[in-house]
Amino acid sequence: MTDPEVLVAGGGPAGLACAVFLAQKGVAVTLVERHEGTLIHPRARTINPRTAELLRQAGVEEEVLAARTYVGEMPSVVMLKVETLAGKELHRAEQRPPAGAEGAQRVGPSNWGMIDQDRLENLLRARAVELGADVRFGTALAGFTQDSGGVTATLEDRASGRTYEVRARYLVGADGHHSTVRALLGVGVEGPGPISQVASMVFDADLTLPLRGRHDPARDRFIASCHFTVPAEGTVMFPHGADHRWVFNTPHDGEPGEDACVELVRAAVGVPDLDVRLVPQLANGVKVLTYEIAAQVARRFRDGRVFLAGDAAHVMPPAGAFGAGTGIQDAHNLAWKLHAVLSGRAGPGLLDSYEEERRPVAEFTLGQALHQLRLRSGVEVAAPEAEPVEYDAVVFGYRYRSRVICGADPGGPPAVPPRELTGAPGTRAPHLPVRRGGRDISTLDLYGEDHVLLAGPGAREWARAARALDVRLVRVGDGDAVRGDVVADAERWASAHGVSPSGALLVRPDGFVAWRAREDGGPAGAAGETLAGVLARVTCRAPAILNRQS
Incomplete structure (x- = not known):
């Protein structure tokens, strides 16, 4: 081998x-x-x-x-907090798409x-x-x-x-x-370490009556998760694919038997005689698993x-x-x-x-x-x-500050809302719909192989420097003035990325901005020297040598 x-x-x-x-x-x-x-x-x-x-x-x-x-895009996808499923509802929150830099615009593809x-x-x-x-x-x-x-x-x-x-x-x-x-x-x-022990099971039961119409995928109503105060705070249940199949987790010391688990489910649902069938979770037929919730x-x-x-x-x-x-x-x-x-x-x-x-x-x-x-x-x-912080900031907006990010803001919050993802170094590059080869794609689809210099239609010196340094270059064209690798409205692209139409960004394979220039690179040669220095820092290598023949 x-x-x-x-x-x-x-x-x-x-x-x-x-x-x-x-x-x-x-x-x-x-x-x-x-x-x-x-x-x-x-x-x-x-x-x-x-x-x-x-x-x-x-x-x-x-x-x-x-x-x-x-499907997360159903008209009504909710998270519930209840005493029991058949009893009092304490709180509900709907899942909605986050707002991007242009309000209703999607944050990503x-x-x-x-x-x-x-x-x-x-x-x-x-x-x-x-x-x-x-x-x-x-x-x-x-x-x-x-x-x-x-x-x-x-x-x-x-x-x-x-x-x-x-x-x-x-x-x-x-x-x-x-x-x-x-x-x-x-x-x-x-960190805090162990928080609780949890008993976890999958069960089949007809919950139509206690659900009271709140979960009905055929009518575009879906409960993503339901949190209970009975039988204990920390109890949660969510649907598991097949009709009438649910996953149920509840804090519990030790390893409860199957009969005890059925009673725990009945208590949470609020139906004492509910017909509950536990489903095997492992190949050996085990129906109840226990695991530790921890934070470290x-x-x-x-x-x-x-x-x-x-x-x-x-x-x-x-x-x-x-x-x-x-x-x-x-x-x-x-x-x-x-x-x-x-x-x-x-x-x-x-x-x-x-x-x-x-x-x-x-x-x-x-x-x-x-x-x-x-x-x-x-x-x-x-x-x-x-x-x-707001939930979507945690998902999309976390920021990197490291030796291989040029110009990252040393202060500020550790994460920003999606609407503030506008090309700052150390943040996930903005999503913007563009056309490439006659197809509609996201700007995020341009990244993944290597560092990419994303250059606006007026960024002639940055583009020349990228070619001389063998950096992967993607030009943005507005369909008229410049024939680019991707086509987008120049002003909209520039605004979304925090640059002018002559600016450029160096984007990493993970889609994070490593460096940004708001304007073109200045006199001939200056852009090449600047970009060579940036590449040396973000790749931890000696500065690249310009190919003067390009």
Whole structure:
């Protein structure tokens, strides 16, 4: 067997996504997972639009939409807070699309991916294999050592007990809350820690009467989640695909038996004689699972050639549905940087920016998840230092400030509302509908392979410099004055990106703005020198040499 360039430990959403993102870029990647198969319990069930944008890059967005549990664009999609389902309703909130920079304009090309985690994992696993990743379930990471050239890992085939070694340039630990990789590194965690134990089950029952018409997909009414005060604060229920099938989670010490779980469901619904049938959640027939809700962030996300991602790096309570998306975003941030370094397009220093960027985002997002937990469930947890911000700012508006961002605002909030995503360095680049090759696309579809210089119709010097430096260039044309790679109204494009029509932005593979120039590059030669210096910083390499013949 050929040794991989990157070894990924963990076959959950973050690990599988990491394998997909790496394999898509041609990186030789092996993924190992101790369990025999992917999850068959739904657990996390929502992929937010920012995460969906990254899955769009990976070519699985259409599959996610096809496998979704429900459609997030129904006229009425609500979150409820009740005493019991048949009893008093305490609060309801409707899901509505966030406002972009132009008010009603869509914030991005992707929608909510209302897909249960088990379905998502199967899709990601299939896509990783399709792209050439070596995926080995039933294989445990038993240990590893690292040196200046790479990582030597000991793997165990759990069926036979056979152990063997593989050598990789880098190791990614995406192996969950109780991460073996994190433990072997001796990396501690910070935060409130364990919050509660939860009993989780899937059940079939006809809830037509207690629902009182509030959930009826045939009539475009949908309950995304329902939070209860009975049998305990923190109890939540949500639909699971098939008619009359629901997922039910409730705080509970120990492991309740099946009969006790049926009574817990009846108490929450408010119908003492409700006909409830528990559905097996694992291949071995287990119907009740227990897991720990916790809140913590690893003190470090990197140790030499080893990186932490997903739940190995941060664990969040499920309120807000931030956990899986944050892990997939970790994987994407790390994957393009590993590819850039392995391919020689960037220096090793680029990898230092992974922790600089993702750890502050994890701390901020964890704080917002705790605010959501207090708001939705009434569970008493320590109040985070950061103030709560609007939900869509957490999803779309988190900001990076690192060595590979030029001109990021050192102050200001850690996240901004989507309407303020106007091209500032360190923020996700704006979405704007444009035409390319006769097709309608989003500006976000222009990114993913490498850094891109997005230049306005008047940015002649920036365009000339990009060509001389072999930087991928995308010109914006207004359909009249300049024939560009994409066609858009020049003034609208400029306004959306915070530049003049002669300005330019350097956008990273993850769609984040690395640098911005509001005007053209000035006298001949000056633009080239400026852009060469910018490229040196954002790729952690020596300044590029201008090709004077271009």
